[in-house]
Amino acid sequence: MTWFVDTRALSRARPGMIGPGRLVLVVGPSGAGKDTLINGTRLECADDPTVVFPRRVVTRSSSQSEDHETVSVESFDRTVAERGFALWWHAHGNRYGIPSAIDHDIRSGRTVVCNVSRTIVGLARQRYASVAVVLVTAPPQILEARLASRGRSSDGDIVQRMVRSSEIDPSDEPDFVIRNVGRPGVGIRRVLNVIHDPGFFVIF
Numbered sequence: 001m002t003w004f005v006d007t008r009a010l011s012r013a014r015p016g017m018i019g020p021g022r023l024v025l026v027v028g029p030s031g032a033g034k035d036t037l038i039n040g041t042r043l044e045c046a047d048d049p050t051v052v053f054p055r056r057v058v059t060r061s062s063s064q065s066e067d068h069e070t071v072s073v074e075s076f077d078r079t080v081a082e083r084g085f086a087l088w089w090h091a092h093g094n095r096y097g098i099p100s101a102i103d104h105d106i107r108s109g110r111t112v113v114c115n116v117s118r119t120i121v122g123l124a125r126q127r128y129a130s131v132a133v134v135l136v137t138a139p140p141q142i143l144e145a146r147l148a149s150r151g152r153s154s155d156g157d158i159v160q161r162m163v164r165s166s167e168i169d170p171s172d173e174p175d176f177v178i179r180n181v182g183r184p185g186v187g188i189r190r191v192l193n194v195i196h197d198p199g200f201f202v203i204f
Contacts, residue, residue, distance in 0.1 A: 028135050054098055
């Protein structure tokens with residue numbers, strides 16, 4: 001098995017942190033196109049068993065661009081109590097979770113790629129030995145237009161989401177930034193570059 005290890009993250013690693021695999025966290029404001037880039041990257045990595053894309057658990061219905069497991073609030077809270085999520089958070093009146101199975105993948109040396117809230121970046125960096133944070137962003141007018149085109153009532157108020165998207169915690173500084181304003185293929189290639197970053201050395 002080949003393991004890609006983040007030499008920068010290793011300098012921050014402490015005993016007890018989960019590794020040696022990598023956790024690639026894709027973050028960014030609503031409407032930035034995170035799911036589009038992740039879905040495209042998943043297709044490119046379809047034949048690579050060392051790269052895993054966990055299915056999120058969310059307390060709202062899925063959409064054409066975002067495929068996730070929909071559960072009730074009661075079921076979600078029960079899973080939290082049973083420690084069934086590796087990472088979970090609240091946003092826009094909904095609950096989101098990443099299944100705890102990713103811990104096994106990372107311990108097995110795989111790279112896990114998932115769309116998360118910036119609010120859990122700090123926690124992830126405390127728990128996992130190798131974390132790469134990818135910020136996907138776009139100008140405000142593009143974000144607003146993309147949100148409006150969804151027509152999804154569960155998204156909540158667009159203005160409120162735009163305000164929240166501008167609130168960035170300096171402690172959650174990303175490792176990579178993708179300005180997603182052109183064709184999706186460009187952003188997809190950049191995510192692939194992060195996954196196979198030449199700055200990460202190889203251990204056999």
